[in-house]
Amino acid sequence: MLTALYIMLGLALVLGAVLGFAALKFKVEGDPLIARIDAILPQTQCAQCGYPGCKPYATAIANGEADINQCPPGGDEGVHALADLMGMEYKPLNEEHGETKPKAVAFIEEDVCIGCTLCIQACPVDAILGAAKHMHTIVASECTGCELCIPPCPVDCITMEPIEETPENWKWKYPAIPIKPVMKL
Amino acid sequence: MEVSSHTNQAGNETIMNAIIDISGLVKKSKAIFNLHGGVHPPGNKAQSTQLPIGELPLPEKLVLPLRQHIGNIPKITVSINQHVLKGQLLAEAEGTVSAAIHAPTSGTIIAIEDAVIPHPSGLPDQCITIKPDGKDTWIERKTQDWRKGNLNDLVASIRLSGIVGLGGATFPTQIKLRGNGKSEVHTLVINAAECEPYITCDDMLMRERSEQLVLGIQVAQRLIGAQNVVVGVEDNKPEAIAAIQTATANTNIEVKVIPTLYPSGDARRLVHLVLGQEVPHDKRSTQVGIQVFNVATVLALYRYFEFGEPSLSRIVSMTGNVNRPQNFEVLFGTPLMHLVKAVGDAKDDTSHYIMGGPMMGFDLPSEEVPITKAANCIIAASPTLFEPATPAMPCIRCARCADACPVSLQPQELYWFAKADNFEKAQDYKLFDCIECGACSYVCPSAIPLVQYYRYAKSEVIALDKAQEAADIARERNDFRLARLEREKQERAAKHAARAQGAKAAQAAKAAGSQEGQTVTDKQAAITAAIERAKAQKAADGAVPKNTTATSTATKAEIKTIDTRRAAATKDANKLTADTDKQAKIQAAIARAKAQKAAALKAKKG
Numbered sequence: 001m002l003t004a005l006y007i008m009l010g011l012a013l014v015l016g017a018v019l020g021f022a023a024l025k026f027k028v029e030g031d032p033l034i035a036r037i038d039a040i041l042p043q044t045q046c047a048q049c050g051y052p053g054c055k056p057y058a059t060a061i062a063n064g065e066a067d068i069n070q071c072p073p074g075g076d077e078g079v080h081a082l083a084d085l086m087g088m089e090y091k092p093l094n095e096e097h098g099e100t101k102p103k104a105v106a107f108i109e110e111d112v113c114i115g116c117t118l119c120i121q122a123c124p125v126d127a128i129l130g131a132a133k134h135m136h137t138i139v140a141s142e143c144t145g146c147e148l149c150i151p152p153c154p155v156d157c158i159t160m161e162p163i164e165e166t167p168e169n170w171k172w173k174y175p176a177i178p179i180k181p182v183m184k185l
Numbered sequence: 186m187e188v189s190s191h192t193n194q195a196g197n198e199t200i201m202n203a204i205i206d207i208s209g210l211v212k213k214s215k216a217i218f219n220l221h222g223g224v225h226p227p228g229n230k231a232q233s234t235q236l237p238i239g240e241l242p243l244p245e246k247l248v249l250p251l252r253q254h255i256g257n258i259p260k261i262t263v264s265i266n267q268h269v270l271k272g273q274l275l276a277e278a279e280g281t282v283s284a285a286i287h288a289p290t291s292g293t294i295i296a297i298e299d300a301v302i303p304h305p306s307g308l309p310d311q312c313i314t315i316k317p318d319g320k321d322t323w324i325e326r327k328t329q330d331w332r333k334g335n336l337n338d339l340v341a342s343i344r345l346s347g348i349v350g351l352g353g354a355t356f357p358t359q360i361k362l363r364g365n366g367k368s369e370v371h372t373l374v375i376n377a378a379e380c381e382p383y384i385t386c387d388d389m390l391m392r393e394r395s396e397q398l399v400l401g402i403q404v405a406q407r408l409i410g411a412q413n414v415v416v417g418v419e420d421n422k423p424e425a426i427a428a429i430q431t432a433t434a435n436t437n438i439e440v441k442v443i444p445t446l447y448p449s450g451d452a453r454r455l456v457h458l459v460l461g462q463e464v465p466h467d468k469r470s471t472q473v474g475i476q477v478f479n480v481a482t483v484l485a486l487y488r489y490f491e492f493g494e495p496s497l498s499r500i501v502s503m504t505g506n507v508n509r510p511q512n513f514e515v516l517f518g519t520p521l522m523h524l525v526k527a528v529g530d531a532k533d534d535t536s537h538y539i540m541g542g543p544m545m546g547f548d549l550p551s552e553e554v555p556i557t558k559a560a561n562c563i564i565a566a567s568p569t570l571f572e573p574a575t576p577a578m579p580c581i582r583c584a585r586c587a588d589a590c591p592v593s594l595q596p597q598e599l600y601w602f603a604k605a606d607n608f609e610k611a612q613d614y615k616l617f618d619c620i621e622c623g624a625c626s627y628v629c630p631s632a633i634p635l636v637q638y639y640r641y642a643k644s645e646v647i648a649l650d651k652a653q654e655a656a657d658i659a660r661e662r663n664d665f666r667l668a669r670l671e672r673e674k675q676e677r678a679a680k681h682a683a684r685a686q687g688a689k690a691a692q693a694a695k696a697a698g699s700q701e702g703q704t705v706t707d708k709q710a711a712i713t714a715a716i717e718r719a720k721a722q723k724a725a726d727g728a729v730p731k732n733t734t735a736t737s738t739a740t741k742a743e744i745k746t747i748d749t750r751r752a753a754a755t756k757d758a759n760k761l762t763a764d765t766d767k768q769a770k771i772q773a774a775i776a777r778a779k780a781q782k783a784a785a786l787k788a789k790k791g
Contacts, residue, residue, distance in 0.1 A: 053663060055660075126666050167304045177576055
């Protein structure tokens with residue numbers, strides 16, 4: 001009887017020590033749910049969702065403050081992925097926050113640019129290069145296509161250029177039954 | 186044989202060896218190993234082997250796409266209207282995985298612009314267009330001694346040769362030889378299987394150029410440092426086998442004749458067939474000590490070292506629905522129609538052209554496309570030659586595709602996942618191990634274009650991976666920006682705080698000063714002290730010149746004279762002061778005398 005008690009007590013102490021050690025050793029910094037939501041979001045940082053960036057939106061979703069259908073760049077697939085992660089029903093994108101557009105990058109018309117640096121301050125990923133009274137230019141490979149640089153430009157010299165299909169980024173299409181030509185080519 | 190699995194390998198080996206013994210073609214071959222799956226499509230190779238390898242007249246223009254190989258686009262080194270010689274570098278390799286491009290003949294560069302390239306997308310890409318001058322003048326050719334030369338130098342020079350894998354994969358050859366002879370590679374496998382129907386360029390190469398091919402194999406062997414060399418060739422090429430066996434008679438090169446089975450020409454399949462070793466799916470063959478080269482590639486290596494000829498042309502099979510199918514030595518950049526004319530034009534019912542074989546090739550987007558390093562075969566297609574695909578029927582789960590798959594995948598499952606856009610699951614079923622050989626589509630009784638689904642799934646996965654990478658970079662940059670803004674804000678706040686504190690202290694001091702006269706006295710005292718300090722400093726420094734260690738003797742002399750002058754001047758000034766003192770004394774004495782005189786006079790009167 002007493003032996004059993006001692007064994008149980010000993011086990012409790014050992015396991016308690018192991019658990020306590022594990023809790024300290026493998027402590028997870030931050031909220032893993034926010035990081036997982038953030039990983040699904042496209043990181044455009046466009047703020048179309050109503051939050052200042054992807055991480056704030058992820059935090060809002062995790063806290064139940066925001067809906068999962070407020071991210072137009074993420075598209076339908078993004079909503080599906082978020083619904084899966086959050087265990088929620090899929091719902092179509094909320095049109096209030098804009099619509100999904102093909103991916104584009106900003107382009108500065110360099111002859112028109114007056115070098116006011118307003119777009120540089122607006123860019124969420126520091127993808128615009130330039131200095132006061134010097135022409136600015138976009139680092140195309142870093143541009144997320146968020147369009148945040150367009151409204152502040154006083155001379156409207158920034159346009160969004162859709163990314164063209166090249167042999168480099170071309171994708172095989174989903175197999176479709178070809179339409180047969182009636183006439184010989 | 187095509188449905189046999191690994192379990193009855195031994196049995197098959199015996200049968201296979203028996204077949205080979207009967208054929209009497211085998212010289213040193215021991216075991217030929219067994220391949221899972223595979224199909225037997227009609228060969229259609231005889232048509233294009235009737236005539237020897239032909240030469241083409243120079244075309245009116247040569248259009249050289251920059252994208253002819255796997256890896257980075259090379260950097261253009263010539264300009265428009267420039268005259269170039271045959272073999273001159275037009276674009277140099279950029280980055281690690283890249284290949285150079287050379288002028289296939291002498292002429293003038295008339296355009297550097299986007300043009301249609303042989304690519305399944307049909308999209309234009311950057312090309313260099315040369316108008317030949319008809320003289321075909323060579324640039325100075327630099328030959329190298331590949332038998333004795335320094336291995337590092339030889340391998341490094343291949344970067345300038347523009348040689349890529351000519352079997353169709355177009356992987357830059359210098360990357361495969363980077364081991365510089367010190368690699369772990371012990372066995373070199375030469376791929377002469379040429380398993381796809383219609384293609385005969387390697388067959389003709391072996392028939393006509395076997396002597397040079399053997400030298401090419403020896404080049405590759407020396408560069409890699411491989412002890413064993415095995416040539417794998419399918420038994421549907423008896424002339425080529427005879428030629429290569431004659432040529433390798435007095436060498437340590439082993440020729441292994443393998444049964445005709447598509448796709449035994451795939452590098453990993455061939456390694457398995459001739460060496461009995463399976464390359465693990467997540468490793469390269471070099472990691473298990475095996476390197477594979479195509480026959481045309483090693484021949485190009487030989488010609489580069491022996492004659493200094495960079496990669497300018499290749500053998501192309503022009504076959505299918507044409508009047509005189511034949512192989513040609515074709516300069517890169519030759520327009521397709523120029524080649525078609527050489528075979529007496531395509532027949533009237535030709536619908537389009539296929540680059541590569543009928544199993545793995547793709548439809549060319551236009552008749553304007555040029556011949557590139559990847560173009561081993563061009564097939565003129567017609568509805569009678571290749572029946573239009575019947576509409577796909579539902580999958581009946583017969584698993585014939587699984588029996589045919591040479592990689593032992595489950596094509597029916599992959600199809601299911603690819604069709605449903607379930608890419609994660611498709612990757613679990615090793616989508617990326619699929620070699621897109623088309624054996625599954627070939628046997629499918631429902632005529633499902635299986636490979637198209639896999640290609641679609643692969644490119645979607647690649648695109649998603651790229652997007653994820655871009656998103657990760659964007660996240661990092663955004664985090665950095667936010668951290669920077671925060672840091673700047675804090676720095677600004679700290680600066681403001683410091684300034685505010687300074688102003689406050691000054692104000693407090695001012696207020697204190699108006700209350701008592703003490704501070705003013707302190708200030709005065711401080712000023713006096715500072716003046717004293719400055720004086721002391723000046724006195725200490727005196728007129729002692731500084732930094733005189735490096736001055737020349739002449740300058741030193743000059744300084745000395747100046748010093749003397751200065752000393753004299755100081756003395757004079759002192760004298761002057763002394764004189765003034767005397768004068769004052771005299772004055773005082775006179776005054777005293779006058780006063781005495783006046784006193785005396787006063788006393789006399791009084």
